[in-house]
Amino acid sequence: MSDKKKPIQPVSGTIVPRYAGPSTFARLPELRDVEECDVAIVGVPFDAGTSYRPGARFGPQSVRQASRQLRTNYHPNYDVEPFKVQQVADAGDIACNPFDIDEAIKQIEKGSIELLQKVGSIVTIGGDHTIALPLLRSINKKVGGPVALVHFDAHLDTWDTYFGAPYTHGTPFRRAREEKLFLDDASMHIGIRGPLYSTNDLKNDRELGFKTIHCDEFQTNTIDQIVKRIKDRIGNNPLYISIDIDVLDPAHAPGTGTPEVAGMTTREILNVLRGLAGSQLVSADVVEVAPAYDHAELTSTAAATIVYELINIIARNPK
Amino acid sequence: MSDKKKPIQPVSGTIVPRYAGPSTFARLPELRDVEECDVAIVGVPFDAGTSYRPGARFGPQSVRQASRQLRTNYHPNYDVEPFKVQQVADAGDIACNPFDIDEAIKQIEKGSIELLQKVGSIVTIGGDHTIALPLLRSINKKVGGPVALVHFDAHLDTWDTYFGAPYTHGTPFRRAREEKLFLDDASMHIGIRGPLYSTNDLKNDRELGFKTIHCDEFQTNTIDQIVKRIKDRIGNNPLYISIDIDVLDPAHAPGTGTPEVAGMTTREILNVLRGLAGSQLVSADVVEVAPAYDHAELTSTAAATIVYELINIIARNPK
Amino acid sequence: MSDKKKPIQPVSGTIVPRYAGPSTFARLPELRDVEECDVAIVGVPFDAGTSYRPGARFGPQSVRQASRQLRTNYHPNYDVEPFKVQQVADAGDIACNPFDIDEAIKQIEKGSIELLQKVGSIVTIGGDHTIALPLLRSINKKVGGPVALVHFDAHLDTWDTYFGAPYTHGTPFRRAREEKLFLDDASMHIGIRGPLYSTNDLKNDRELGFKTIHCDEFQTNTIDQIVKRIKDRIGNNPLYISIDIDVLDPAHAPGTGTPEVAGMTTREILNVLRGLAGSQLVSADVVEVAPAYDHAELTSTAAATIVYELINIIARNPK
Amino acid sequence: MSDKKKPIQPVSGTIVPRYAGPSTFARLPELRDVEECDVAIVGVPFDAGTSYRPGARFGPQSVRQASRQLRTNYHPNYDVEPFKVQQVADAGDIACNPFDIDEAIKQIEKGSIELLQKVGSIVTIGGDHTIALPLLRSINKKVGGPVALVHFDAHLDTWDTYFGAPYTHGTPFRRAREEKLFLDDASMHIGIRGPLYSTNDLKNDRELGFKTIHCDEFQTNTIDQIVKRIKDRIGNNPLYISIDIDVLDPAHAPGTGTPEVAGMTTREILNVLRGLAGSQLVSADVVEVAPAYDHAELTSTAAATIVYELINIIARNPK
């Protein structure tokens, strides 16, 4: 951002209690309230691509609500004041059609392109994983080509079609590969686990250009080892991170559409993300928070914290 | 049914505890297990037409689970043994596409037509209210023309389109009227309440052929008075009853997609239904049970009981 | 109680906040802390007689917890200070065998007889309805013969056996009748509703000496009319009231084992109970609170309030 | 409002799905977005005056969240388009000190006075009932003297002190009376029920100038009769309505701090409010929504609907 302006800060928790005040993410200013914006938080409340438990349409508002509680001034793990070194703002929601997946994808693509014309990076709160496809399209447009993709998820999300539908929450990365939206030599799944629909799933997936860090590997590898494998894979490429909250164990994130046991802890994912500081993170999404299945804001709080970590990574991006 | 056969009964609660045994509605036989069938219970787990809280796709299984607890041998209000005078069976679910409303509607229509070729009547468990349209089409085909329609709901469900979509859970009865699927001089809304999208809503609705018993009228009318108004309206026409569970007050049915306060009690709806004994009920549906928002099976138990009452009305149909 | 003593009062809410202090019912003194006791509250945490949802074993503690919130000094409907005109105390729980119904019944009978030797009346918190049988035995012993029985319940609880078991929560009043524990010309069911196991249920029940006020009658009768029918039936006989919390609608009491829709409201039951002031209430029970299915202490608060109303009726007993 | 301007409308549910878009009440414009404002919705997230279950600090955000679902264009009971005949906007929250009741009361008074200088009326979402005192002070200042007060509540809230504290959620109306903030010949409690702390409670209360419609009277009176008694009492005086959500039965409003069984239904309160159309409603509050104890947004939806009804009454105010 221009060095003349001091970023507008979130409402302070010492003046307005955290349970009061604006409903923006972390009580940040709205996008319309800032002159320039480095990072925008945007909601995409869409879940018509869900195959099992729906409800991620309520994800953005619940993650914003949980984000009230974040203490955000200074992050010691990144040694940065993420809202001081860059202007962060809440861009509201991209409205999209709940009854027509194709139209919704167009609306998300259009909305995110328009937003990326105004801001440097976006961190999107889903919605189901269908939305990753139009978001990747917009990011490619912004960056001028494909990105390294790091995909945290219990599931591969690289099926071909589901009930004949090419665009659902189980297929975005196959479509993205077909459209060459990510670098096939610099992308990764992290946290994959569980049985598969077919013996071909993993093979197909490898052919799409992914390497995988299986969730079980967190049982035998240190975080440092895992971080190194990710960094080696992504290199210096511009990076997009897509996080399906079901990469977390259901104990840590019950409020999601297709929970899968034996997942990551929040401590593991935060430490992996912190290891990625220094990468060139161009944008990111956090998807599949379904609040109707949440309890005590467990899942929303995890997602809000992850969004905040992503903002910190961007704050530490190399210039 | 042929008088040679004795109907196969539900599994007895004195032999197999109610929490055990088959997961069919009321632990009835499956359709494939009976030679002839008078009334089939069928699930339509579809909720892609939902505008607010999704989750009615889990309605059929949750209503079946709650129906385990029903004591079903003899209903004193109808003075009938509904599973002795007719064969009732569970026909399972009609599978339909979660990602394509148009295809799903075709699947529901096809599935229910095929079912009605095998059985006398169906009582359908939704799913969202979108499904009422293909069900009415099938019933028209079965009956050979339009039916009297009694529609219990907090909302009119006669909007034109929503987000450009003609087929959603807010529009089935406008489409049905356009297709002349119900008798415009013998149909009724019951339980309507709350503010409206437009001053034209009620006017438009009347032009579609509905009369309305507003929910507030239960505060000033006796059940007998209300029953009389309904019976006068429907006459001797073949009758279809469509019950959106949100006609009940949220205190009685929290687990639904668009709850509206100031609704009916379960005692009121059961007494109204019992008043309709002697009508010619050809089929019925109970929709919009969204278990993710339910508590202690409140909503599912209400819906299961209502399904059972409908079976009793059919058992008392004039020959 | 002897007129020399002033009753020991519950802990005052103006000195110790209601969420603090002793866990006795309404923060009353323990039985061991008073010299004489007119009314004892006693828990019977037993649920091995449950046919569907178990968990009433946690009823006594949850009702006591909910009772913390009761404001109890003066009851304007009875115009009495129920803890000033009589000594009320909490007698703790009667421990009983969770694995052997027969032994548990003996323990409950023994425990309640011993308690009734020390106190004037007991109000028992269940536990499932199985416990009404040994309690009636003890009351008969105390009173010297059968009592008028007013039974609030969704279900008759007069089956013969269930899985061959003569003592379960569905059979206590058939056993009680066989043992002539209540007056067959002065007893009543109130709130009965729903379908039945057999066409004989109601007939059998009448032969056992019950009259019934069906729950639907609350839709057409005033409370005064219903109270009058009850009072006419019970006359001046010593009265035992047994209240299955499922007499309430599940909206008012979700936390119970066999919920039945179309039930009474809490406003209806409280007004009926208040109408019974002036009867000779010798003891009472409130059963079938299953907290695992409760929400926000709805059911426990209803039960605690009902226990408190019963204490007020006893306070107003004719001398 | 000036007749030159057309009021800015809430975001339309046919363009932006109701689960998306701004988090203001009913997705209304923010106060800063309108030039003139007739009615402002304002949150007062304060609960340090709570004696039992805390958590009403989360009331404003949860009521706003539930208000997303309201269909608001036209209210047939009032025959008015409440957002067309007046400008309504969301004024956000009045921040107040969670640790110091006295300072918080000053902040609420100051904040509401400032707000009332800008807008015609306010409808406040609490917070606990402590806030009614500073709100009444501000209204008196706005109106230029005391108002008729209609107070819906299970409890009198006219105690003197509690733990020595003069300002808590149990005392606002005694303080208000001492400060002569309401007309002692035109004020009323509605929905009072339950036992009392002392035999003097009702007597004291009458001396403060209240008449009471006991909740049990809804069992024996028609809504019309009750409305008439209220209207006769308030006359043509400027009216302030204060609604403690616990006036509703816990079945209808479990999410509150001191639930009391045997309460009003939502159908009853809405019908009473609708009867008050034509009064001169100057401002109002809805308090004591404690979302941690709510389920499926039952309580928040009831409160949001009541806020909307109050807006309609103001829309119908005589000029």
Add this chain to the structure above:
Amino acid sequence: MSDKKKPIQPVSGTIVPRYAGPSTFARLPELRDVEECDVAIVGVPFDAGTSYRPGARFGPQSVRQASRQLRTNYHPNYDVEPFKVQQVADAGDIACNPFDIDEAIKQIEKGSIELLQKVGSIVTIGGDHTIALPLLRSINKKVGGPVALVHFDAHLDTWDTYFGAPYTHGTPFRRAREEKLFLDDASMHIGIRGPLYSTNDLKNDRELGFKTIHCDEFQTNTIDQIVKRIKDRIGNNPLYISIDIDVLDPAHAPGTGTPEVAGMTTREILNVLRGLAGSQLVSADVVEVAPAYDHAELTSTAAATIVYELINIIARNPK
């Protein structure tokens, strides 16, 4: 199974959405639908042996419901298609008396013996741990002698009696030892933790022939080390695995009767089970799922996944 037949597969999730279709485990065929059966899933809904929180009687149906979501075609950890190499089917529930533990045990023994005459192996879903005793008897009969027993549990379940009852959920393995149902030199507890009833508990337990892997050892040992200890202990003996779901930490399995903190994660137990591939698993049970205490199907999903893992182990059994 005979190599002529191709196993009947579960209903495909690409034809019938997972929330629809049959309620059998993983939507497998019913036992009556297959000619031969290698592995049967069977429910034993019995919880009268429970000492604290009851409700495991609802375990089988809730585990089946959660199993809908399993993707089951191919398990990469075992490199097997478990439903292709063997016929798996759902055998329904064994009905047993809820009021008489002794009779229930006989019914379970009889039911499982009859089932094992028809199928190769059974994986039983409880029900409380009482059922392990009759199941072990049946397995002994099938195998022709005692088996190696691997018992995952927070508790030893080797008490002598409880309230005089020899058969409860705390005693099955002491009874089993007395009946010599397992090999005292090849059996193990895994996951034991927490304080004990007596200093003798562990000593007694060792005398019964158990070795123990304490849950804390997962903090200091690798999964490989633990697997090796188990495999060394069981040798090549026919193996029975009994899994009390409370071996998991309550964060992973809240829905159980006697939760004990500091437990295993789902990732740990799945990895241990996968390490046991190659053993001769003859049958297994998963018990103590009490859905009333579950949230978002956390516990049921864990149990369903474990059942599926056990099916995979059997699929990999040495011939």
Add this chain to the structure above:
Amino acid sequence: MSDKKKPIQPVSGTIVPRYAGPSTFARLPELRDVEECDVAIVGVPFDAGTSYRPGARFGPQSVRQASRQLRTNYHPNYDVEPFKVQQVADAGDIACNPFDIDEAIKQIEKGSIELLQKVGSIVTIGGDHTIALPLLRSINKKVGGPVALVHFDAHLDTWDTYFGAPYTHGTPFRRAREEKLFLDDASMHIGIRGPLYSTNDLKNDRELGFKTIHCDEFQTNTIDQIVKRIKDRIGNNPLYISIDIDVLDPAHAPGTGTPEVAGMTTREILNVLRGLAGSQLVSADVVEVAPAYDHAELTSTAAATIVYELINIIARNPK
């Protein structure tokens, strides 16, 4: 304790089922029932110092309720029978003013001093963390000077003021340091994590005399290493342990006021505590259990178990 007396034991779970009997912690005797007391469990139900989610006022009763389930006779990790080698009793609650933090702090200080005159040690159940200050004052008085302080928490709790309030749940340890209540060369935070309010937070904290074991270090250090660092730090000084339950991950302790993801597991904290056996633990507290946000007693059970572990440490104190 004097060696003449045998300690009075908790009510035995083999005589009175655990869900029955007294509501004291672990069903221990009340303090008034024992002649001498080594360790008293005391509740301080106070939460007016809470900045986000309130409700810890219900902590003591919910922890006591969860403690019913503890098996307590013998703890193998400590090899001690903690209720045999010392008399432990429940001292009830210290009543304190919910509306006045200053008065409440005085009441807690006075109450705990009086209690410590009667008993050797106290283990306090909160209540919010505000209470640690008056408790430390009392302990200093008892011990005759400052103590080593081991503070388990997600947060530093060493802010200066919050909304001008010097005494809140975020400030106790700054006040304690100012009053020199703990040894600045022997105190530690454990489990700290998450972003901070300011870059100065950690620096200020170090100046107050704390060293910190960050929660992430549990990812890279063994429990033994961590225990050694703690023991080295505290030396042989008298030790006070203050445990904010939010030191646990929200998956393990959802029911708290300011949850912070990426926390400790219950297995980790229990193993650390067990490592501290042999220290000179003079007293301890467990705070911030907010049951309204708990599920299935997860948090209360964790807290109850931790209280029990602390009793075991005291039982193993060097003489």
